[in-house]
Amino acid sequence: MxxxxxxxxxxxxxxxxxxxxxxxxxxxxxxxxxxxxxxxxxxxxxxxxxxxxxxxxxxxxxxxxxxxxxxxxxxxxxxxxxxxxxxxxxxxxxxxxxxxxxxxxxxxxxxxxxxxxxxxxxxxxxxxxxxxxxTVKETDEVKNIGRAAKIAAGAFHKFLKTIKIGETEKLLAARLDFFMKECGAERIAFDTIVASGANGARPHAQPTDKKIKKGEFITFDFGAVYHGYACDITRTAALGRISPALRSLYEAVRAAQRAGCLAARAGITGAALDEVCRAVLREHGYEDYFLHSTGHGLGMEVHELPIVSRANSKKLPAGSVITCEPGVYVAGLGGVRIEDDLALTKTGAKNLTRMITTDLITI
Ligand SMILES: [Mn+2]
Missing domain, CATH: 3.40.350.10 (Creatinase/prolidase N-terminal domain)
Incomplete structure (x- = not known):
């Protein structure tokens, strides 16, 4: 190697x-x-x-x-x-x-x-x-990213059962980090994001002392490292019953993210894949609230080549691993992001983070 x-x-x-x-x-x-x-x-x-x-x-x-x-x-x-x-x-x-x-x-x-x-x-x-x-991964590199994803997913499932209304974002982030390490992470891939309620409208929010409340969304963006390789996962969950406005944000992002995962394969350009997600959000009336690009390469670093954005007119190569992570952010209301990691082949993509459902999780 x-x-x-x-x-x-x-x-x-x-x-x-x-x-x-x-x-x-x-x-x-x-x-x-x-x-x-x-x-x-x-x-x-x-x-x-x-x-x-x-x-x-x-x-x-x-x-x-x-x-x-x-x-x-x-x-x-x-x-x-x-x-x-x-x-x-x-x-x-x-x-x-x-x-x-x-x-x-x-x-x-x-x-x-x-x-x-x-x-x-x-x-x-x-x-x-x-x-x-x-950019082009060897088989073992993809396996390592997959192992990192299994560790993070195992930790997340365990973590979901422990969340209580009234806990702070900071405490939740610390606990998710602990569980990832307990489940075998070599280290945490990046500063874990836990953003609830209005804080979710900032795509890269730092966890705060804010306590989580019923009726809010809560976004978790986290990753474990295994043998030097990172995964990068985002899920947005509902805390109890949510308003129809929040529900419609979620359904739009979920549809966009699913379309992106289905369209992802080697040979599509970064710009074309970005447009697949963007078009779905446009149909739902949320395009202006999608504040970043669809995804990025993933491997030894959390952000590497290839970039999945309007700026990348090159074809995504077979063997690259990318994220698919459309999001919608509405100031004052909150945000939704769903992120999976995809290993691209000529015929499609292997979803390395499929162990965690993208159906709305209610806590
Ligand atoms: Mn990411």
Missing amino acids: IQSRLARVRRLMHTERADAFFVFNNEESGQPGTRYLSGFSGSASVLAVTRRICFLMTDGRYFEQVALEAPGVILVRLGEQPVGEWISNLAKKEHWKRVLVDGIVTSAADFALLKKRLRGVNISVAPGFLQQIR
Whole structure:
């Protein structure tokens, strides 16, 4: 698996006449490129893919972890010598003329370090190259997203039985996170959203101290991580009896989301799939209340390529995993979003989150 990924990087290097490809991983960046190309899941490292070898430079906190997770790399122990010095020595030894750096994950500081240490070497940016490769998932990657979805779904079903009127959004979010971890999540994929009543009108609301009340909608947007892969699920539930106005919001979003899931397959463009959902909301009179795009790619990161929006006129590739998550948000009233994760094939899509019903759940 790792070998075929490295082979793809080396093909790019060959086309670009490059001697090395660099991925920097800072404490802050949290980007998965290094793990994708080596298996190493720690932070603070520099990965250098050369024509024959994959080097991983990191510090003493991680030596043992590298041996365990990334047996295929040559470990360069930082601390014994500074990273810049090691890179310039290797460049001299191997007579590098040109190197590539990943254009999305490299900070200006790291780029400057390379420039300083590789005088006379051409340094070029490969914009989003790893993101492109990661768009098409291998079988095991889709399985991991599916496992993450099973964990999150199991936790959600358990969680639903515990919800009580009068609890705060913050408390509910904390409990859902706990259940995901208890059910086997490696970590939580992103800050869980619990938004009730009028707060549901903000698509990315932070949980507040607001207590949940009867007659409101409550939206949960949550995800677990399994072996480095995330799922991303949203359900909106009713707290007791709801008004006909809220009921009609739900039915519109549900119809749009179902149409999107049925239309999803490899070969449809991101824009066309977005339009499938948008058209249903238009028929119901809610198009102006759909404040975001239909979905996004999903994998080691919660948001990756391909984008399912009006801006993406490219065909969605087979092997990509996307979300389908139309929503409607009415200020003062509330909001509804329903989100499933779909693995695209040439003939359709496998719904990885089908274990949780999209029928209206009443608590
Ligand atoms: Mn999402």
